[in-house]
Amino acid sequence: MIDTAMLLEARNLSVKRGGVQVLDVPEFYLREREVLSLIGPNGSGKSTLLLTLACLLQPITGDVLYRGEQIVSERSKLLYRRRLAMVFQEPLLFDATVFDNVAAGLKIRRMTRREIDRRVMETLELVNMVAFAKRSARKLSGGEAQRVSLARAFAIKPEMIFLDEPFSALDPPTRLALTEDLEGILRETGTTAIVATHDRLEALRLSNRMAVVSGGKIVQSGSPVDVMHRPANELVAAFVGMENVLSAEVQAASVGMLTLSIGKQLIEVAGNGSPGEMAVFCIRPENVTITTDNPGGATSARNVYPSTITRIIPMGVYNKIWLDCGFSLVAYLTPQSVGTLHLEVGKQVHVSFKAASVHLIRIGD
Numbered sequence: 001m002i003d004t005a006m007l008l009e010a011r012n013l014s015v016k017r018g019g020v021q022v023l024d025v026p027e028f029y030l031r032e033r034e035v036l037s038l039i040g041p042n043g044s045g046k047s048t049l050l051l052t053l054a055c056l057l058q059p060i061t062g063d064v065l066y067r068g069e070q071i072v073s074e075r076s077k078l079l080y081r082r083r084l085a086m087v088f089q090e091p092l093l094f095d096a097t098v099f100d101n102v103a104a105g106l107k108i109r110r111m112t113r114r115e116i117d118r119r120v121m122e123t124l125e126l127v128n129m130v131a132f133a134k135r136s137a138r139k140l141s142g143g144e145a146q147r148v149s150l151a152r153a154f155a156i157k158p159e160m161i162f163l164d165e166p167f168s169a170l171d172p173p174t175r176l177a178l179t180e181d182l183e184g185i186l187r188e189t190g191t192t193a194i195v196a197t198h199d200r201l202e203a204l205r206l207s208n209r210m211a212v213v214s215g216g217k218i219v220q221s222g223s224p225v226d227v228m229h230r231p232a233n234e235l236v237a238a239f240v241g242m243e244n245v246l247s248a249e250v251q252a253a254s255v256g257m258l259t260l261s262i263g264k265q266l267i268e269v270a271g272n273g274s275p276g277e278m279a280v281f282c283i284r285p286e287n288v289t290i291t292t293d294n295p296g297g298a299t300s301a302r303n304v305y306p307s308t309i310t311r312i313i314p315m316g317v318y319n320k321i322w323l324d325c326g327f328s329l330v331a332y333l334t335p336q337s338v339g340t341l342h343l344e345v346g347k348q349v350h351v352s353f354k355a356a357s358v359h360l361i362r363i364g365d
């Protein structure tokens, strides 16, 4: 966890758009040098939260505080916005050279010509666009234009940068290259940032805290690893790629361990509960191991099941494999592993996973 000074806080934010309440955030905070990702499905309220935090959208109730000071007057809003840069999905460049686009924010700040020249070239270097300085911004590819947008944002040395789906219009390789470069720039400059994205891998790559937005609320906030592996509910689980979400009944409980029954199978998990209670649990597909022989004593995994492969779908870098273990389970394996193990539909295999890799979402309903 980052333990730096508090930069941005919001309380009791409630926002209506088109007469409908679309945001309800009782508490929000962002610490200095933190990179927070907002993830969530379309229409969940990520952009609305960013616009409200940028004081570009007026909430019906609630306050935004910057370094402990409430931003209320028009003057305080103006000063606040000057410290903030925003990048949107559309680069929004004007019809001028790349240099002039990056220089625009500096001219407003009345920097000298020499300072502007130095700052623009320095920033273009940061985004690998020095060679494009004299080119027309209107003739750039989508990826190049978004690099210029990033340069324009970073050129003013903002105290905070808000990025709203910055790379979602780009093709996958360009998107990956820009995500990697942005991660380097954020690290190098130490800029505090909020990135709204649908892409959990982008969020994982860029941020040190993740907030999941759903139905206008922040439903979970924590380290990316925590959110990915310990989702708070079924919706978050589905959104972070937790493909196996199952219901079972507690059969037995001992200190910190539960035995759950699902169909005729028993599953050992870490957790507390009482016999007869229902539990909803999940396992990430990458934590499911497939072997052709019974691993027996060769594995420390507590849960081992003879299973049948029911479906295999190639997904590029991995194959998605559906298994019938007495209950249905999905596993990810590399194409190489699928080849080495001669896996095919109908093949009998053994599936195993550790008690510690099972996450209980709910118990007791």
Ligand SMILES: Nc1ncnc2c1ncn2[C@@H]1O[C@H](COP(=O)(O)OP(=O)(O)OP(=O)(O)O)[C@@H](O)[C@H]1O
Pocket: 017, 018, 022, 040, 041, 042, 043, 044, 045, 046, 047, 048, 049
């Ligand atoms: N200008 C607007 N007028 C009325 N309603 C709006 C407006 N903009 C957004 N909304 C509504 O507010 C809700 C939240 O939208 P918002 O754009 O904040 O979500 P989002 O999570 O950023 O979605 P996306 O990922 O698709 O950009 C949605 O129900 C949307 O229809």
